[in-house]
Amino acid sequence: MASGNINGEPSSSRPAATNGTSGAKSGGLIPTNSVTTKDGVVKARIDPTLSVSDVIKQLCVNLNIKEPSSNFALRDETDELVTNDNLRKMIKTKAKLKLVNSPAIEAMEISEKLLQRDEKTFRLTLFSLQKFIREEQFANEFLRREGVRTLIDVISTSYGNTLAYALTAMQNLMELDYGWASLDSTFIFKVVQILSSPSSLINVCRPATAILKRLVEADPVSAPGPLMASSSRNPPAAPPGSVYRYGFDAVFEQMRKEQSLLETVVSRLGTADTALALNSVMLINSLLAHATDTWWEVFIAKLERLNTRKAVIRLMSSHTVEDLTSCVLDFQGNMARVTYRKKTTLVEPEVEDAHSAALEYIWSNSGLQPETLSDGDVMKWRKLGLDSENLSHEFGEVGVLGLDCLRHFVQNDPDTFSKVAQEQVSRPLERRCPLAKASNEVVELLSEYWGVLAPGYATSPVFQPFFLNFYKVHALATNFFLRMWNESGAALDDFTRVVALVRSQVKVALRQENVRPWHEMEQDFIDCEYRAVRDRQMKELEEEDDLLSKIPVRNLRTKLYKESKEFVRQQRIHCLLQGAWFMNAVPVSSPSARKPTRPWRFMRLDQGLKYLHYVDSQVKFPVRNGLEDLPERIDLSLIAEIATGNCAAPASTTRDDISPHSPLIASPLSFSLLTQEGSLADQIAPDQSRWADWTDGLNLLRRDSGHVASQETADFIQALTEIGLKVKLLDLSGDKVEIPSGLIAGPPPTNSDFFFSDLYDPQ
Structure with a gap:
């Protein structure tokens, strides 16, 4: 068929193609697209105000195609389906289009081929299936023909590349929220x-x-x-x-x-x-x-x-791939939640066999023997430094985390543990280092340092390899506690003083853990002398209030931390609901990628928190509330990673004198929304605050995420916590309330013949 303009009247009152200018909505000349059919190539000027179905209908009329227009669809060179959402983009970029079978027809043919299992075409059929299955029209017809059952049968009996194609097709089908129940x-x-x-x-x-x-x-x-x-x-x-x-x-x-x-x-x-x-x-x-x-x-x-x-x-x-950084931070956040849950899980040796086994391992490796006192009371765990034989109470603040840390401490060097335990027992009571109590206190110090204070998302935007080695760091810090006890000649009354020394050293040894090697941190615990630690700690005391280290104040900080975290989470999501302008960027790892045809993009989250709606534009313009001005959207369930600092502005949007062959320099304000196959969006934020709002907000919206990408958000949560803490302490100090170092619980009731009375409010 000779190429030429398509003319004629579609069923709509507006023409799908013209020889001149478009209607008022287009405001200029309509670009010409080439459309490939089974008979050749034709040139078409497509009115962007029409629907895809109307465009196909007129193409069929002008090409004298007798079949129903519903049997056909338009695709571009990459086989992307032309829809009402992307039609205008296809027209303006002069995409080369193809008139092909509709997704429903494709689904029917592919379903039949899968049942026939023709060796010559079977693998190619599966290859096509994995591409088309994401399209809703195709998927609906495929599901109607019991395609899931067929695909399961293929997966159950295939291997090699055939199995890979079938699994990928199933993976892509499962991106839908229906059809695979x-x-x-x-x-x-x-x-x-x-x-x-x-x-x-x-x-x-x-x-x-x-x-x-x-x-x-x-x-x-x-x-x-x-x-x-x-x-x-x-x-x-x-x-x-x-x-x-x-x-x-x-x-x-x-x-x-x-x-x-x-x-x-x-x-x-x-x-x-x-x-x-x-x-x-x-x-x-x-x-x-x-x-x-x-x-x-x-x-x-x-x-x-x-x-x-x-x-x-x-x-x-x-x-060194940026994609992995986000995943590792997710893992780190999940480990923070695991650590918090262990810390808040009671030690119950009478109920949990695992707890009983861990305690038995610790005791058997101590080399100590229980002692029966004159009143018939048995002294066992008090020999290891606990205040009582009630283990659930003694591990109450650190839970199973404290028990695990003590077990790992013993397991790390059983002989040394036994030697230390027996050495302490040989000393006068007031000079003994309470070994198990010291271990629990170190757990508290490390939990406080790493912010294991709430079950929510972790606030560190950087990799923390020392935190992931929690048990090893605990062993180093506990040995440091023992050394400080011995070198200072401490007695039982000096326990809090030694704790303060260890707290000071923890802050020094664990600093900048994302860049410092392990051996440097290790040497800080092993080689630092008592006098140097004491001198530094005395200077710190001059700058800090001892009030902040008291247990009730630390508990108050934990409560305020949770409230601050929730406030910041809501604020970040609110920013996404408002929307913002970003610059369209180019990934540094793919400099050959097509330069964005429009430099600006406005994005806004929908109220259902499921889709990110957007529009690309040559210039920024006032965007109305709602989603009417945002014709395209991104399904948040498809996003696997939020990569940061990996994109650069296109050369034409930075400086004219930059050579097209110059290496791209990533912007620290850039981020990408990545799927398994590639990027859905590559953006550069206008400023640091907007970058923090969106990267952290988008991470919070992912099903398996919880980490924070920006130092700004981490600092914001910390600042809100500290401000809230100071306000609360001002209220207490103004009323001259004495804050105790700790609270001692009374004895438990002797029976269950009691009830909790309702609080009485005189107002």
């Missing part, structure tokens, strides 16, 4: 088996990992929106037919049947393939974020046995 435990176990096999190809492991991650996140709590994911560890029942019927328990129960799975996933953190390492961290993060009470302890214990923290530290040292 029929996946059962047999399918989940099959994916677990595929992933746990060391011989599985990398391109098979990537989608298999992503499928398990999606299933973990598909619990009923996650259904209303991304923010609901962390609101409960025990989700309610899913509504009938909902895909949000799986979650942690459904996946972990199948994982337990294949004991090597977690070990294999953790081992893949050391792979040279960045994408596979990224997927593996993301799966671990999802499991951590969605773990329920049923299997929480079993899962966490398994991760600890596999040295997952150490594997993540190695990952950060072996990779």
Whole structure:
């Protein structure tokens, strides 16, 4: 067919193509697009004010195509489907279009080919399926033809690249919020088996990992929106037919049947393939974020046995890809929540076998023997420095975290522990260092230093390898406590004084942990002399109020920290709801990427917290409230990572004298919204505050995230906490209220014959 302009009248009153200018809404000449059909190429001027269905209808009329126009669709050269959302962009960029089968027709043909299993076309069919399955029209027809059952059968019987294509198609289908509720435990176990096999190809492991991650996140709590994911560890029942019927328990129960799975996933953190390492961290993060009470302890214990923290530290040292930074910060935030939960879990040796076993290990390695006193009372744990034999009470402030730290301290060097314990018992009572009590106090100091004060998201925007080595740092600090006790000739009354020395040294030794090597921190604890620590601590006391170190004040700070964190979270999300202008950027890692045709983008979050709506423009303009001015959108559920500091402004938007071959320099105010396949958006914020608002706000909206990307947000939370604390203390000091160093609980009731009275309010 010879090329030429398309003329004629569509069913709409406005022409789909003209020879002159467009209507008033276009305000200028309509660009000419080429449209490829089965008979050749034609030139068309498409009215951007029409719908895609009207454009296709007129093309069929002018090309004398007898089939119904509903059988056809338009795609560009990359096979992207032309929709009402992107039609105007396609026209203005003069995209080369193709008139092809509609997604529904494609779905019908692909479904039939999958059933036929023709060896010559089967793999190519699966390859096409993984591309088209994301399109709603295609997916609906594919689902109507029981395509999920067919795809499950292919996954169950295939291997190699065929299996990789089938798994990727399933992964892409599961980006929808419907259509895959029929996946059962047999399918989940099959994916677990595929992933746990060391011989599985990398391109098979990537989608298999992503499928398990999606299933973990598909619990009923996650259904209303991304923010609901962390609101409960025990989700309610899913509504009938909902895909949000799986979650942690459904996946972990199948994982337990294949004991090597977690070990294999953790081992893949050391792979040279960045994408596979990224997927593996993301799966671990999802499991951590969605773990329920049923299997929480079993899962966490398994991760600890596999040295997952150490594997993540190695990952950060072996990779420099920005994509991994966000994942590792997510892992770090999840570990902060794990640490907090352990700290707030009571030690109950009479109820929990694990607690009893840990205590028995500690005692047996001490080399001490219980002693029966004259009144018949047995002295056992008091010999190790605790104040009583009530272990639940003694570990009340540090919980299972304190017990784990003491067990690791013993396990690190059992012989030295036994020697120290027996040495202390041989001393006069008032000169003994209360070993177990010192261990618990170190746990408190480290928790305070690292902000393990609330169950919410972690506030550190940088990598903290020392925190991930919590047990080792605890052992170093506890040994430092013992050394300070001995070198200072301390007595029991000097316990708080030695605690102050250790607190001072913790701040010095753990400083700048994102850039300092481990051995330097270690030397700070091992080599620093008592006199130097004491002199520095005396100077610090001149600048600080001793009031701040008292337990009630520390508890008050914890409460205010939670309130400040929640306030900042709401503020960041409110900024996203308001919207903002950003510069469209180019990823430094892909300088050959197409330069943005429009330099500015306005983005705004919808009220449902599920989509980021936006518009690209040549100039900034006043954007009305709502979403009418924002025709395009990004599904937040597709975002896997928020990468920061990885984009640069296009050369034409910076300086005219820059050579097109000059290397791009990343802006510190840039960020990218990344999926498994690539970037959905590359932006540069106008200032530091806007960058912090959006990077942290977007991280909070992700199902498996909780870390903070900016130092500004971390400092903001800390500043609000300290201001609130000072205001509260001013109220107390103004009334001359004496704050005790601690509160001693009275004896428990002798029976249950009591009740709590209602508080009486005279007003």
